[in-house]
Amino acid sequence: MKSSGLSAETAGYLAKLTGEPPRQQSLWLEALTHGSMGEQVHYQRLEFLGDRVLGLAIAEWLHESGNDSEGKLSQRLNALVSGSACAEIARHIGLPPHLRLGKQARDDGGHDSDNILGDVMESLIGALFIERGYEAARDLVRKLWADLVARGKGTSKHPKAALQEWAAGNKRKVPEYTLLSREGPDHAATFVVEVAIKGIGSARGSAASKQEAETQAAREFMERFG
Numbered sequence: 001m002k003s004s005g006l007s008a009e010t011a012g013y014l015a016k017l018t019g020e021p022p023r024q025q026s027l028w029l030e031a032l033t034h035g036s037m038g039e040q041v042h043y044q045r046l047e048f049l050g051d052r053v054l055g056l057a058i059a060e061w062l063h064e065s066g067n068d069s070e071g072k073l074s075q076r077l078n079a080l081v082s083g084s085a086c087a088e089i090a091r092h093i094g095l096p097p098h099l100r101l102g103k104q105a106r107d108d109g110g111h112d113s114d115n116i117l118g119d120v121m122e123s124l125i126g127a128l129f130i131e132r133g134y135e136a137a138r139d140l141v142r143k144l145w146a147d148l149v150a151r152g153k154g155t156s157k158h159p160k161a162a163l164q165e166w167a168a169g170n171k172r173k174v175p176e177y178t179l180l181s182r183e184g185p186d187h188a189a190t191f192v193v194e195v196a197i198k199g200i201g202s203a204r205g206s207a208a209s210k211q212e213a214e215t216q217a218a219r220e221f222m223e224r225f226g
Contacts, residue, residue, distance in 0.1 A: 010098045031127040036102030043123035050126030057141040074226040075162050082169040086118035159218040193217045
């Protein structure tokens with residue numbers, strides 16, 4: 001049976017989190033409801049919206065915070081809005097007990113799933129945006145993400161790790177590396193590697209080792225598409 005409203009505990013939690021009591025309980029109920037509940041309305045549409053609001057809020061923040069290049073800004077942005085970052089924030093603010101999951105999802109550990117926690121974190125941002133506008137959503141993002149930004153998340157990541165995180169943050173398949181050629185004697189070999197992400201594109205790198213060629217390809221990909 002569909003619940004008619006938020007529990008008093010969850011309503012109080014949301015009021016403390018956002019600074020005022022929820023105005024549209026059905027909106028916040030939707031934001032916390034997983035598809036496993038079997039209800040027609042669940043968090044996916046709000047997650048779609050919240051993902052964009054979060055990206056804009058973080059991009060605006062990073063842009064005004066320094067003079068980093070577009071590539072570095074993209075690297076930081078993708079790290080800060082990644083599913084793992086959203087899940088980290090969700091755990092930090094005590095969100096798991098307020099998720100509405102069906103029995104199977106609960107039994108499968110849904111309350112501690114990075115995917116679910118990250119998605120619901122974004123859906124809450126989407127709900128706040130609808131109810132109180134962009135400024136309120138941006139203020140919440142800046143409050144909750146302050147520690148990750150201060151810690152410099154995404155500033156010094158290895159190119160291959162940065163590319164993988166970028167792919168995950170943009171809901172793309174993992175990067176695929178292909179050795180295209182190896183030329184020259186062992187003491188002076190040159191490796192050419194291509195990295196590709198389906199639906200995005202590819203880039204190449206060359207170096208004296210296969211590992212370094214992969215690194216160069218990942219760096220080139222991020223500069224071109226990131």
